[in-house]
Amino acid sequence: MKRVFLISTLWLLSVGYTQAQESVLQGYIQEGLQSNLQLQSEELRYQKSISGLQSARSLFLPQVTFKADYTLAGGGRKIEFPIGDLLNPVYSTLNELTGTNNFPQVRNEEIQFLPNNFHDTKFRIIQPLFNPEIYFNYKANKELISVQEAQKQAYAQELKLAISQAYFQYWQTEEGLKILAEAKLVLEEVAKLNRSLVANDKATQEVVLQTEYELAQLEKGKAELQRDNQALKAYFNFLLNRDLQSEILPESTALVLNDGPESAEALREQALSQRAEIKQAEAGLAANQTVLSLTNSKRYLPTLLAVGDVGYQGFGYEWKDQDYWLVQFSLSWDLFKGGEKKAKYQQARIDSEISANQVDQLKQQVELQVIRAYYELEAAEANYLSAQKGTQSSEKSFQLVEARYRNGQAILLEYLDAQNKVTTARLNENLARYTLMIQQAALNRTIANL
Numbered sequence: 001m002k003r004v005f006l007i008s009t010l011w012l013l014s015v016g017y018t019q020a021q022e023s024v025l026q027g028y029i030q031e032g033l034q035s036n037l038q039l040q041s042e043e044l045r046y047q048k049s050i051s052g053l054q055s056a057r058s059l060f061l062p063q064v065t066f067k068a069d070y071t072l073a074g075g076g077r078k079i080e081f082p083i084g085d086l087l088n089p090v091y092s093t094l095n096e097l098t099g100t101n102n103f104p105q106v107r108n109e110e111i112q113f114l115p116n117n118f119h120d121t122k123f124r125i126i127q128p129l130f131n132p133e134i135y136f137n138y139k140a141n142k143e144l145i146s147v148q149e150a151q152k153q154a155y156a157q158e159l160k161l162a163i164s165q166a167y168f169q170y171w172q173t174e175e176g177l178k179i180l181a182e183a184k185l186v187l188e189e190v191a192k193l194n195r196s197l198v199a200n201d202k203a204t205q206e207v208v209l210q211t212e213y214e215l216a217q218l219e220k221g222k223a224e225l226q227r228d229n230q231a232l233k234a235y236f237n238f239l240l241n242r243d244l245q246s247e248i249l250p251e252s253t254a255l256v257l258n259d260g261p262e263s264a265e266a267l268r269e270q271a272l273s274q275r276a277e278i279k280q281a282e283a284g285l286a287a288n289q290t291v292l293s294l295t296n297s298k299r300y301l302p303t304l305l306a307v308g309d310v311g312y313q314g315f316g317y318e319w320k321d322q323d324y325w326l327v328q329f330s331l332s333w334d335l336f337k338g339g340e341k342k343a344k345y346q347q348a349r350i351d352s353e354i355s356a357n358q359v360d361q362l363k364q365q366v367e368l369q370v371i372r373a374y375y376e377l378e379a380a381e382a383n384y385l386s387a388q389k390g391t392q393s394s395e396k397s398f399q400l401v402e403a404r405y406r407n408g409q410a411i412l413l414e415y416l417d418a419q420n421k422v423t424t425a426r427l428n429e430n431l432a433r434y435t436l437m438i439q440q441a442a443l444n445r446t447i448a449n450l
Contacts, residue, residue: 122311150280
């Protein structure tokens with residue numbers, strides 16, 4: 001599609017237009033990207049996903065914990081140790097043989113199960129040696145970052161389009177109000193002329209009443225357009241997160257529409273390679289495939305970790321001769337869980353297939369959006385050219401009717417009809433011009449080129 005016509009007297013800019021300096025609209029878009037509350041929320045979600053990745057990465061590193069337990073106990077189960085019954089006969093025999101009391105009698109002992117005045121103070125180090133869950137969890141979190149980043153980019157593109165459309169629509173109503181103001185001046189001049197004709201007995205009173213009716217209808221249309229103008233102003237400022245009544249500046253340069261792409265096919269390929277929504281869906285698919293790999297690994301692979309303790313242990317905090325170290329290796333392997341792992345794997349596989357179908361469906365939707373926007377822009381161009389010709393024809397016709405009316409060669413109905421056609425044609429051209437801008441922005445949005 002080649003666009004070779006010049007759009008003059010435009011104050012608005014959409015991406016895809018050339019200009020000598022940075023446009024006002026682009027400045028507003030940058031302001032919106034920085035201040036829009038929803039986009040700020042998307043940025044926070046993205047930062048949260050980065051923190052999640054850092055948390056997943058930390059699971060590869062050793063975990064060091066300081067732990068101190070001190071136990072006081074009394075009562076409970078006891079072990080009876082008959083050491084007296086075992087040794088006293090021997091000690092008695094030895095005393096008789098030696099004629100001494102060097103071997104005194106001892107009592108039977110009772111050892112308490114619960115240790116009293118016992119402490120265990122240590123550093124514990126846990127290091128995963130082989131854990132597929134940690135590895136695939138890290139990969140999944142890495143993919144989720146891509147999902148959040150693409151989601152943020154997608155919303156940024158939507159925000160750019162919303163700001164552009166609101167800007168165009170606002171200035172379309174501004175231009176419409178100017179057209180109605182000019183039409184009002186013409187009608188007021190006609191009303192003045194008609195009053196003069198009635199005063200000089202050259203016309204009857206109905207000509208004055210007819211022009212007053214037309215003025216009232218024009219005021220009605222102006223009020224409705226003014227309502228839309230204020231609503232669009234508030235919406236535009238809302239998107240930029242600023243006071244709803246803030247002034248909106250116009251573009252100061254005339255703009256020329258660039259030559260567009262040669263075919264819709266080129267646009268479709270560009271959209272498929274650039275759209276953030278597709279990148280988001282593909283990242284989600286990759287995350288689901290990672291979960292599938294994790295679920296599969298749990299079916300067949302064990303986990304292995306090392307645990308080391310270094311510290312002090314004993315009765316009372318004496319420290320001397322209480323130091324110790326301990327290293328353990330722990331292997332865990334689920335060999336059978338009643339088919340649970342197989343069922344979870346099947347669920348993960350189905351989720352992955354659903355994600356793959358969603359990616360394909362999204363690509364088709366994007367292609368459809370491009371095709372619709374492409375031909376809607378073509379229709380908007382044709383409509384704008386037609387509206388320009390309609391304005392030119394109606395203005396020439398009005399000039400002829402106006403000259404005849406002032407010379408008494410045309411009736412008021414002809415004059416009002418010609419004047420209404422001019423006003424309608426100008427409003428149609430104004431609407432077609434800004435619709436063209438909106439459709440250009442919409443097409444740029446479909447290819448992520450705003």
